[in-house]
């Protein structure tokens with residue numbers, strides 16, 4: 001049986017630190033009560049897990065008030081909560097061509113949106129934000145690192161343009177959290193949304209939303225919080241305002257350990273290692289006939305296509321033991337910018353647990369395929 005080569009860490013990190021597995025198992029086996037539902041020790045233990053996870057995330061993202069950190073079931077929920085919870089009918093949301101469907105679709109659902117264009121490297125020039133922002137722009141959303149080609153966006157410029165126009169700014173840090181400095185203050189973001197199951201190495205079914213000013217966002221999901229239960233109105237205080245329904249305590253316990261791992265290792269060190277692997281692969285691919293690499297090598301993502309072949313065809317030829325992501329990566333407009341709307345891209349994404357030999361093994365496998373087609 002061949003060994004599996006997992007190179008799809010931009011989708012989710014399959015391998016996690018041992019402490020993450022242990023925390024999930026502990027939370028399941030020793031019993032997790034329903035957080036905020038009752039004063040019993042199991043319930044209180046679950047509240048403690050949430051608070052500790054908030055503290056870890058606050059440290060990682062430099063969020064001043066850890067109560068303003070919300071746990072969601074993925075990045076998609078966090079992004080939707082902000083887009084649908086900040087805009088009124090007449091408000092415009094400025095997004096970029098590089099956004100994931102988790103931003104594109106709620107913006108389209110809202111209906112009043114503008115798109116800042118990206119160049120052929122998948123980069124949205126700062127002037128695009130300044131140019132596209134209008135009197136009705138209430139919110140700007142920009143991905144920090146493109147999930148398609150790994151290009152890093154000028155989020156500080158996007159935040160500045162938004163604030164100069166009196167708009168709010170949200171960074172989608174799904175690809176950068178855990179592999180880049182993501183600092184709410186330095187970024188001057190009003191909201192940071194990210195997945196918990198990618199670079200933060202938490203379990204699937206986790207996402208994070210950091211909120212600067214909870215008064216600037218309505219709760220679009222309301223329900224039981226275990227607090228003020230006789231009131232028919234959603235609590236306005238944090239985090240209850242956005243924590244409706246039973247929380248996924250085993251997953252949050254795992255995420256807490258994933259974030260602690262990132263804090264110990266250093267997000268910049270993790271990112272530097274992944275970039276090193278990605279650049280080594282890029283160099284090899286650029287020397288293969290018919291292969292074109294996209295983006296700017298700003299992250300652990302290397303995206304390429306092969307002349308005359310669709311990305312899915314290459315994926316099939318790579319076989320089931322080499323796990324990469326082919327196609328459109330839920331970001332169709334990004335492919336229009338890159339010129340790959342017809343056929344998509346093969347995306348190789350490295351994680352902290354990949355080794356240098358994985359670069360060689362992938363390049364060798366691709367080389368053999370290309371020799372035979």
Ligand SMILES: Cc1ncc(COP(=O)(O)O)c(C=O)c1O
Nearest residue numbers: 074075076100102147174175195
């Ligand atoms: C940039 C970006 N934003 C949002 C998402 C959505 O993340 P999730 O699947 O956790 O909702 C992804 C997932 O790949 C992503 O890459």
